[in-house]
Amino acid sequence: MIALLVAAASAACPQSGKDLPPSTRLEIAALGGSLVTVRGAAGAKLALKPELDCSMVGNVLRVVVPDGTRDVTADVPSAIAVSVTIKRGNIEISGINGNVMADVGAGDVQISHVNGDVTARSAVGTLHLSDITGRIDAAAQNNELRVTRARGDVRVSNVSGTTLLEAVQASNIMATTVTSEIVCTCSPVGPGIWEMRTHTGAVRVAVGRNVEFVATLDAPPNASRVDMPGVSQQTEGKRKVTVVRGEGGTRMLLSSFSGGVFLQDQR
Amino acid sequence: MSDELTRRVRDALGPGRTSQTPPEELWSRIAAGTSLLPRRRFLDLRFATTGLAAAALLVAVGIFVRRRSVESPAPHAVQVVTIASLESIDAALSALRRDSASVPRVADEMLFLARMRASLQSDFPQRSP
Numbered sequence: 001m002i003a004l005l006v007a008a009a010s011a012a013c014p015q016s017g018k019d020l021p022p023s024t025r026l027e028i029a030a031l032g033g034s035l036v037t038v039r040g041a042a043g044a045k046l047a048l049k050p051e052l053d054c055s056m057v058g059n060v061l062r063v064v065v066p067d068g069t070r071d072v073t074a075d076v077p078s079a080i081a082v083s084v085t086i087k088r089g090n091i092e093i094s095g096i097n098g099n100v101m102a103d104v105g106a107g108d109v110q111i112s113h114v115n116g117d118v119t120a121r122s123a124v125g126t127l128h129l130s131d132i133t134g135r136i137d138a139a140a141q142n143n144e145l146r147v148t149r150a151r152g153d154v155r156v157s158n159v160s161g162t163t164l165l166e167a168v169q170a171s172n173i174m175a176t177t178v179t180s181e182i183v184c185t186c187s188p189v190g191p192g193i194w195e196m197r198t199h200t201g202a203v204r205v206a207v208g209r210n211v212e213f214v215a216t217l218d219a220p221p222n223a224s225r226v227d228m229p230g231v232s233q234q235t236e237g238k239r240k241v242t243v244v245r246g247e248g249g250t251r252m253l254l255s256s257f258s259g260g261v262f263l264q265d266q267r
Numbered sequence: 268m269s270d271e272l273t274r275r276v277r278d279a280l281g282p283g284r285t286s287q288t289p290p291e292e293l294w295s296r297i298a299a300g301t302s303l304l305p306r307r308r309f310l311d312l313r314f315a316t317t318g319l320a321a322a323a324l325l326v327a328v329g330i331f332v333r334r335r336s337v338e339s340p341a342p343h344a345v346q347v348v349t350i351a352s353l354e355s356i357d358a359a360l361s362a363l364r365r366d367s368a369s370v371p372r373v374a375d376e377m378l379f380l381a382r383m384r385a386s387l388q389s390d391f392p393q394r395s396p
Binding site for chain 2: 105106121123124139141142157159160176178179197199200239257
């Protein structure tokens, strides 16, 4: 019993219960299977459940989760950067006013309410990112990748899983997939380039009725469709259709080598 | 029984022997006073030791099986999915090569797939198990 108490006392993080300076970068790494939850709140002090060992090197606070630890919850002040890397399990991060990175081998990632850049990876699992103000760089392989209510440039890649971009406001969007579908309900926030490309799947884009754009739809003959009034269309060769609304605006490059491309107004 | 043993049994029973005394109590009295006491404690200890060893073996096997079942699939699944993704891209590239790569649109698609392949390897580097 005494040994357990001594071990528990030595495992406590010295920064627990203290303020973290805004420049702090919290890094959590877990080798085993875990659910890692990071919750940011203004004025919150660091609290780790269960108590874990940590080390502060410069402005980087490192927490290594021992193998066998199931659930880890970190309550942190919102004004820090967060990085979570686990081999398997789920990552949930919310309420951070700083950059966030989440990388899981097999498991799901859920990130919400972040004012900062977000980088997310899941080899075998879903990525759900919502209410993000900042650049998004997300990659999945065979599962759903969903971005909701984001404001900032977006780069998403998904080999065979569906990519959903909902209520995204961005100047620049780069969405790619090989065999699946990209569905975008997006609005531009300034001149930029939206490039959405699939090899065998479909690209479906819905924009606001007042949005001005120049869109090039590249798909096999009769596999592209434009469902919006008051636009000019010009066909180039067998595959390409250029659609223009207004003067200038967002440049869209929507391509499917052997699937379909669809452009319509938001309803 | 020998005379010596009979004497020791009689001494052990003492004057309290009656027909109403339960056989178990009689036997316990005999056992307490004679060397004929069955080695029950020794046997119990031996059984207990064997049982503990068997239980420890079962627990060890259980832990081993559980760790194998919990830990192995995740890295394995990641590798399998990544390899499957790469193979699907390679298959698409091979199919395009059968077409005419001199066609600009086909060449552009091959470049796109090659970029996707490189991006996949960059985003999901093979990790050590």
